[in-house]
Amino acid sequence: MTETSRAGTEQRIELEHVEQRFHARGTADGFMTAVDDASFSLTSDPPRVVSLVGQSGSGKSTIARNILGLQKPTGGRITFNGRDIFSLSRTERDEYRRNVQPVFQDPYAIFNPIYRVDRVLWKAAKAFGLAKTRAAADELFEESLSAVRLDPGRVLGRYPHQLSGGQRQRVMLARVHMLRPAFIIADEPVSMLDAQVRKLFLDILLDFKQQYQMTTLFITHDLSTVYYLGGDVMVITKGEIVERGPVATVMHEPSHPYTQLLLDSVPRPDPDQRWTDRITV
Numbered sequence: 001m002t003e004t005s006r007a008g009t010e011q012r013i014e015l016e017h018v019e020q021r022f023h024a025r026g027t028a029d030g031f032m033t034a035v036d037d038a039s040f041s042l043t044s045d046p047p048r049v050v051s052l053v054g055q056s057g058s059g060k061s062t063i064a065r066n067i068l069g070l071q072k073p074t075g076g077r078i079t080f081n082g083r084d085i086f087s088l089s090r091t092e093r094d095e096y097r098r099n100v101q102p103v104f105q106d107p108y109a110i111f112n113p114i115y116r117v118d119r120v121l122w123k124a125a126k127a128f129g130l131a132k133t134r135a136a137a138d139e140l141f142e143e144s145l146s147a148v149r150l151d152p153g154r155v156l157g158r159y160p161h162q163l164s165g166g167q168r169q170r171v172m173l174a175r176v177h178m179l180r181p182a183f184i185i186a187d188e189p190v191s192m193l194d195a196q197v198r199k200l201f202l203d204i205l206l207d208f209k210q211q212y213q214m215t216t217l218f219i220t221h222d223l224s225t226v227y228y229l230g231g232d233v234m235v236i237t238k239g240e241i242v243e244r245g246p247v248a249t250v251m252h253e254p255s256h257p258y259t260q261l262l263l264d265s266v267p268r269p270d271p272d273q274r275w276t277d278r279i280t281v
């Protein structure tokens with residue numbers, strides 16, 4: 001898909017009252033609710049960054065898996081351009097898979113350690129018919145790796161363990177760049193990266209929004225990345241989205257006590273409160 005072919009054709013993912021229950025020992029009815037009545041939409045026009053923030057176990061990854069079609073919700077429905085994603089025709093499913101691309105916390109699992117990293121790009125190029133010849137594919141890989149500020153000469157031909165975590169993450173972004181999806185579902189993509197590489201990654205996501213009209217659902221437990229990305233935020237606790245709105249509003253005037261709690265839990269350096277105790281060993 002080219003950039004221009006998406007202009008004016010809004011793509012839409014809609015979650016309507018999504019519920020995900022799992023079997024769980026030790027609960028009264030033998031179930032726990034990981035996602036409780038979640039409703040929101042992701043739209044491509046205009047492209048946006050929507051963050052989903054909450055602490056560990058709040059249901060964020062489950063929502064990502066639901067959207068990616070990896071886990072069928074036990075209640076409610078998820079539609080893509082009005083069609084239930086769990087009953088798409090083959091052609092529609094291919095279109096959905098192309099348009100909704102995941103980026104996970106550590107892509108190491110996606111790379112097979114015995115193959116060079118090129119294979120991840122090659123498989124995507126082949127699966128989605130992006131290049132007819134190896135030469136055309138190589139040209140595409142070079143363009144996409146450069147777009148995510150990787151030197152193709154230093155990445156192509158290497159094995160996954162020969163790249164840093166940040167480089168592996170950016171290879172995944174190069175894959176996204178090749179496919180030009182309408183949506184990126186990014187589940188804690190920067191939590192294992194250091195501050196500098198983290199910023200680079202977030203800047204690339206913002207570039208993708210600007211240049212290729214990609215909308216990102218950015219899943220995180222870290223409020224500082226939410227601040228940095230801007231856009232909209234949804235706050236989730238115990239499977240329930242309890243607050244949503246523009247980042248600045250939600251962060252500065254939280255209306256739900258849980259959001260306030262999250263904000264209060266961000267450590268703030270205070271030079272007047274120096275820790276002077278000695279550690280005795």
Ligand SMILES: Nc1ncnc2c1ncn2[C@@H]1O[C@H](COP(=O)(O)OP(=O)(O)OP(=O)(O)O)[C@@H](O)[C@H]1O
Binds near residue numbers: 022033034056
């Ligand atoms: N397949 C499963 N079977 C049973 N329980 C599950 C399953 N997947 C998730 N859960 C439970 O659902 C709840 C939400 O998990 P989820 O992974 O969505 O949270 P999260 O907010 O993404 O947490 P984290 O940030 O730690 O990844 C947790 O209590 C988890 O143990």
